[in-house]
Amino acid sequence: MATDFSYPDAAAKAAAVPKEFGPEKMSLSMGPSHPSTHGVLRIQFELDGEIVTKADPVIGYLHRGDEKIAENMTYNQFVPYTDRLDYIAPLANNMAYAIAVERLAKLEVPARCQAIRVLTAEMARVSSHLMGLGAFGIDVGAWTVFMYCFEEREKLYKLFEELTGARFTTSYSRIGGLARDVPEGWIQRVDAFTDQFLPILDEVLSLLSRNKIFLDRTVGVGVIGRADAIAYGLSGPNLRGSGVANDLRKDRPYSGYEQYEFDVPVGAQGDCYDRYLCRGEEMKQSIRIIRQIVKNFPRGDWYAPDARKIFAPPKEKILTSMEELINNFMIVTEGPQMPVGEVYFEAENPKGALGFYIVSKGGGVPYRMKIRSPSFCNLSILPKLCVGNLVSDVVAILGSLDFVMGECDR
Amino acid sequence: MTTDVDLTTAVSQHFPSALPRASLDCPAFNSSAAEVAAVLKYLRDAQGFDFLTDLTAIDWTAEKSPRFTVIWHLYSSEQHRYVRVAADCTSATEPVMPSVTGLWAGADWHERECYDMFGIIFTGHPDLRRILMWDGYPYFPLRKEFPLAGLPAALPDAEISAETGAGVIAAPMAGGPFVATPGQPMSAAEPRAKDEAWNEHSEKTV
Amino acid sequence: MVTANSELTYNSKIEGDIIVTRADAAINWMRTNSMWPMPMGLACCAIELMASAASRFDIARFGAEVMRFSPRQADCMIVAGTVTYKMAPVVRRIYDQMAAPKWVIAMGACASSGGMYRSYATLQGVDRIVPVDVYVSGCPPRPEALLDALMKLQAKVKREPAASQLLHP
Numbered sequence: 001m002a003t004d005f006s007y008p009d010a011a012a013k014a015a016a017v018p019k020e021f022g023p024e025k026m027s028l029s030m031g032p033s034h035p036s037t038h039g040v041l042r043i044q045f046e047l048d049g050e051i052v053t054k055a056d057p058v059i060g061y062l063h064r065g066d067e068k069i070a071e072n073m074t075y076n077q078f079v080p081y082t083d084r085l086d087y088i089a090p091l092a093n094n095m096a097y098a099i100a101v102e103r104l105a106k107l108e109v110p111a112r113c114q115a116i117r118v119l120t121a122e123m124a125r126v127s128s129h130l131m132g133l134g135a136f137g138i139d140v141g142a143w144t145v146f147m148y149c150f151e152e153r154e155k156l157y158k159l160f161e162e163l164t165g166a167r168f169t170t171s172y173s174r175i176g177g178l179a180r181d182v183p184e185g186w187i188q189r190v191d192a193f194t195d196q197f198l199p200i201l202d203e204v205l206s207l208l209s210r211n212k213i214f215l216d217r218t219v220g221v222g223v224i225g226r227a228d229a230i231a232y233g234l235s236g237p238n239l240r241g242s243g244v245a246n247d248l249r250k251d252r253p254y255s256g257y258e259q260y261e262f263d264v265p266v267g268a269q270g271d272c273y274d275r276y277l278c279r280g281e282e283m284k285q286s287i288r289i290i291r292q293i294v295k296n297f298p299r300g301d302w303y304a305p306d307a308r309k310i311f312a313p314p315k316e317k318i319l320t321s322m323e324e325l326i327n328n329f330m331i332v333t334e335g336p337q338m339p340v341g342e343v344y345f346e347a348e349n350p351k352g353a354l355g356f357y358i359v360s361k362g363g364g365v366p367y368r369m370k371i372r373s374p375s376f377c378n379l380s381i382l383p384k385l386c387v388g389n390l391v392s393d394v395v396a397i398l399g400s401l402d403f404v405m406g407e408c409d410r
Numbered sequence: 411m412t413t414d415v416d417l418t419t420a421v422s423q424h425f426p427s428a429l430p431r432a433s434l435d436c437p438a439f440n441s442s443a444a445e446v447a448a449v450l451k452y453l454r455d456a457q458g459f460d461f462l463t464d465l466t467a468i469d470w471t472a473e474k475s476p477r478f479t480v481i482w483h484l485y486s487s488e489q490h491r492y493v494r495v496a497a498d499c500t501s502a503t504e505p506v507m508p509s510v511t512g513l514w515a516g517a518d519w520h521e522r523e524c525y526d527m528f529g530i531i532f533t534g535h536p537d538l539r540r541i542l543m544w545d546g547y548p549y550f551p552l553r554k555e556f557p558l559a560g561l562p563a564a565l566p567d568a569e570i571s572a573e574t575g576a577g578v579i580a581a582p583m584a585g586g587p588f589v590a591t592p593g594q595p596m597s598a599a600e601p602r603a604k605d606e607a608w609n610e611h612s613e614k615t616v
Numbered sequence: 617m618v619t620a621n622s623e624l625t626y627n628s629k630i631e632g633d634i635i636v637t638r639a640d641a642a643i644n645w646m647r648t649n650s651m652w653p654m655p656m657g658l659a660c661c662a663i664e665l666m667a668s669a670a671s672r673f674d675i676a677r678f679g680a681e682v683m684r685f686s687p688r689q690a691d692c693m694i695v696a697g698t699v700t701y702k703m704a705p706v707v708r709r710i711y712d713q714m715a716a717p718k719w720v721i722a723m724g725a726c727a728s729s730g731g732m733y734r735s736y737a738t739l740q741g742v743d744r745i746v747p748v749d750v751y752v753s754g755c756p757p758r759p760e761a762l763l764d765a766l767m768k769l770q771a772k773v774k775r776e777p778a779a780s781q782l783l784h785p
Contacts, residue, residue, distance in 0.1 A: 035685045060542035061703040065735030072587045087660035150670035233516035251490040333590035341434040370466040380519040560736025567705035574745045581734040
């Protein structure tokens with residue numbers, strides 16, 4: 001496995017600088033409006049020429065008060081807010097939130113619902129990694145990669161739109177089930193997408209993987225040692241790139257992940273290149289999972305049929321039967337009734353481990369909801385990681401960490 | 411690999427005051443502010459919980475005592491399981507908790523966020539300042555008495571404030587959020603607009 | 617040859633190599649067809665902004681693919697995403713740094729009015745700190761909606777009395 005790597009020695013580099021250039025440091029503020037910061041991130045640098053001696057990220061420019069909003073909304077009303085956390089893979093957030101709340105009620109959803117959730121989450125993973133790849137490429141100068149990735153994402157958007165009605169802010173899951181079942185022929189279209197996607201993915205990766213410029217910019221840059229990755233609570237490809245083989249889909253399977261065969265790519269060096277390779281390979285593994293689901297798509301209910309106080313009954317019943325009418329009224333106005341207690345559930349999202357800690361005092365509105373954001377934890381390593389690198393390396397590092405500020409700031 | 415029962419017995423043997431906490435999923439312990447750093451260190455070193463995945467707090471409102479509870483979630487990368495540790499802050503007016511940045515470097519930002527949202531001071535933290543709100547923000551937003559719409563304050567930049575005349579205002583809720591208040595008779599249970607007195611067109615008169 | 621028509625007209629048999637038109641028409645034509653946006657991409661709407669710049673929706677058809685992140689080189693600031701109170705002064709500063717003529721498109725519900733984030737940290741509409749020319753609704757608006765907004769902005773710019781503004785600032 002990976003051994004610990006030491007950081008480039010800033011003192012040695014500084015000692016190598018010719019004496020006439022003097023020791024004055026420069027203060028540079030990168031962002032919050034910057035093309036390469038992937039959102040509204042501000043980093044306050046102290047530079048010694050081109051070398052970073054101190055980096056202090058300032059976040060919170062997209063803090064919208066999600067956790068306070070959650071204390072005032074019912075569980076179903078909060079689903080659109082989960083879309084906008086990691087807004088590049090909203091379906092994965094929807095699923096993580098729904099499962100967390102269902103854990104409160106100890107509610108198990110049927111196999112078809114689980115399969116649809118996993119299918120959409122893996123499609124969201126492909127979409128997110130395509131975006132990460134595209135943005136990383138464009139930050140280090142590869143325009144073509146960006147364009148190709150976005151065209152593939154458009155195809156995914158078309159599929160999402162057919163299923164949920166929205167291109168990406170989908171709000172698809174509900175507590176106890178989904179918003180609607182898959183439409184006629186959709187599964188076949190997903191299958192067609194996977195067939196044409198793999199050759200294009202290979203082509204896109206071939207543009208970067210052996211590209212001398214890309215290798216120069218990413219190999220050996222931003223090395224995260226194994227101990228640091230664990231100490232800072234990294235997760236997702238950032239953690240696996242450093243050699244820690246942790247993936248919640250394998251270690252603590254949820255929503256039926258244990259039935260599917262897939263591998264988890266783990267890096268060795270912990271540099272930007274390894275994280276890039278991890279994401280590329282994860283996309284291929286996601287396609288593998290999608291294919292398995294499409295081949296054995298379960299029949300049955302797409303919502304928990306006996307969760308009277310949690311999932312709204314089907315429309316025909318509501319309009320004809322008194323009990324269902326009352327249940328629907330209570331669920332919509334007061335929210336799905338959850339028991340007293342607290343749960344913590346983490347899902348393996350494309351960016352890392354997205355966790356929801358929900359404290360419930362009963363009723364349809366949570367008392368406290370904490371959203372454990374993978375991007376928040378992934379970014380916390382930045383002060384340590386940037387020191388000793390060049391400013392242009394920082395751009396490569398930010399691209400390889402693949403964070404999203406909507407999730408980081410909530 | 412210790413099971414949940416073994417973990418509970420091991421922890422209570424080493425720390426008799428660490429009592430089990432009611433939990434729907436993972437083993438959980440209630441500890442005290444004085445002892446919690448030692449409990450967390452024990453869990454990390456002796457029981458293999460090498461990840462601090464989350465650090466947060468709960469405000470039980472000013473009427474309750476203790477008011478603030480800080481929660482740590484630990485994860486073991488070898489055994490693939492979680493544990494939750496909770497400790498109450500002794501004071502409701504000046505909540506204080508020891509910092510665990512010495513144990514996990516990642517606790518730095520989590521504790522800054524807890525301070526920003528609740529006002530809990532973490533002793534031993536290298537640089538405790540606001541992280542999500544700006545430095546001069548006068549309130550602690552996640553406290554229960556702070557309204558969702560917010561309270562008026564000054565913009566972070568005085569120059570821009572003077573130029574545009576804008577400031578932080580309480581958001582016009584227009585009667586929302588639309589959630590029914592439980593426990594009322596059915597006719598009153600419909601989520602009526604709770605306070606339509608102020609919206610985009612008429613400012614709050616208070 | 618003077619006509620009342622303010623559009624650009626040209627008849628090669630009559631004018632030959634000289635086109636006679638109103639200064640307004642010419643200036644506005646140049647401005648509308650090379651509207652360089654300054655993408656203030658803050659949140660989810662920024663992804664749709666990027667999608668409209670990508671190959672399928674191709675904002676380059678309108679001459680606006682030159683996303684200039686430097687405000688000095690941009691004409692139009694597209695505020696795409698939620699503006700929080702922490703970010704608001706930054707948005708205003710960047711707006712101030714833009715050279716006239718400049719326009720603002722508030723893209724999405726959050727930029728237009730605060731969107732679904734009625735909370736303590738969100739500016740309830742970017743028009744509280746910068747003057748907005750076009751609002752786009754949607755959460756997020758489709759790229760077609762953004763392009764429609766761009767076209768509405770172009771129509772608005774075409775109506776401006778550009779020459780008199782330049783002569784009498």
